[in-house]
Amino acid sequence: CALVGVSTTAMAGPILDDIVESGELRVCFDAGYMPFEMKSKNGAYIGFDIDLGKLMARQMGVKYVPVNTAWDGIIPTLLTGKCHMINAGMTINAQRNMRVNFSDPYIVIGQSILLNPKLKGEVTSYRDLNNSKYTIATKLGTTGEQASKRMISSAKMNVFETQADAALEVANGKADALVYDMPFNAIYAAQNAGKVVHLEQPFTYEPLGWAVAQGDMDMLNFLNNFLRQVKGDGTYDRIYDKWFKS
Ligand code: ARG
The missing domain is CATH 3.40.190.10 (Periplasmic binding protein-like II)
Incomplete structure (x- = not known):
């Protein structure tokens, strides 16, 4: 066969x-x-x-x-x-x-970061997030989760079933940053102006x-x-x- x-x-x-x-x-x-x-x-x-x-x-x-x-x-x-x-x-x-x-x-595409606005200026790339004082939200089973574990391993991580829930954590301040695919983050930031800041430079290929x-x-x-x-x-x-x- x-x-x-x-x-x-x-x-x-x-x-x-x-x-x-x-x-x-x-x-x-x-x-x-x-x-x-x-x-x-x-x-x-x-x-x-x-x-x-x-x-x-x-x-x-x-x-x-x-x-x-x-x-x-x-x-x-x-x-x-x-x-x-x-x-x-x-x-x-x-x-x-x-x-x-x-x-x-x-x-x-690549991973980018949605930031809670309180961290604007303090965090300017994924490297700045690599600190145990920060909490990252990501989506279960995605390359956002994998990149966070690999590249931002010192930060705390909360994993969500949906990207909407993960992004909401950042908007409402329960998490400091979302690590997820750049196109999603760009649209979410446009729809939620003032609630999140988009660090739009992708850091994965x-x-x-x-x-x-x-x-x-x-x-x-x-x-x-x-x-x-x-x-x-x-x-x-x-x-x-x-x-x-x-
Ligand atoms: N590109 C990412 C990955 O492969 C996220 C894709 C999420 N896609 C979706 N339909 N929810 O892990």
């Missing part, structure tokens, strides 16, 4: 075959991560990832099916076959790459990719060629501008 590795997942055969047979592209994400995936007031999922996912489904000729999943369980959800791919602003890193395959990066189960090169090949096409023909820029330049 050429599909070594697929047997470890719940997907019966090649991912693309399952998509075609079911007539659905099921996409895992974790809503609340601005501007990539949010739940709108009327309950619809919107954002950069959602628009790209819908476009993939349209090009495959199948229905786009959103699978909103808690971040902490998103890789297990993929690996048990509940979705065909993760499109959720996932940072490509070695640890995760041991469990899933990644497409080429569709955007590169994080390519974000689409994750699929290991052992299936066909789905990866589709994703990488999809990405090259939308980047080349202007579609990517149009969707990017819609979510990142407003």
Whole structure:
């Protein structure tokens, strides 16, 4: 069998075959991560990832099916076959790459810091936070948590299930700083002017990719060629501008 590795997942055969047979592209994400995936007031999922996912489904000729999943369980959800791919602003890193395959990066971001305004001027980079007198808020299972443990290890850390709760800790002064993906922090700071200060210089290098189960090169090949096409023909820029330049 050429599909070594697929047997470890719940997907019966090649991912693309399952998509075609079911007539659905099921996409895992974790809503609340601005501007990539949010739940709108009327309950619809919107954002950069959602628009790209819908476009993939349209090009495959199948229905786009959103699978909103808690971040902490998103890789297990993929690996048990509940979705065909993760499109959720996932940072490509070695640890995760041991469990899933990644497409080429569709955007590169980094960690930045949202600061409680009382620390404005006193803390000017992540290095200043590396002190036991400070408390950092981060989101469970994210590269924000990993970067905090690795680079700001002297600070206290409170880990939250959602980025909204983690950011709120900083806004209400229970934590000194949020360490999280720069695009989220930029939007949160714009929406909460006066309540947080954004140190917007990213201090990690994080390519974000689409994750699929290991052992299936066909789905990866589709994703990488999809990405090259939308980047080349202007579609990517149009969707990017819609979510990142407003
Ligand atoms: N890029 C970060 C990571 O990979 C955070 C992504 C969070 N995404 C989300 N949909 N909530 O850990």
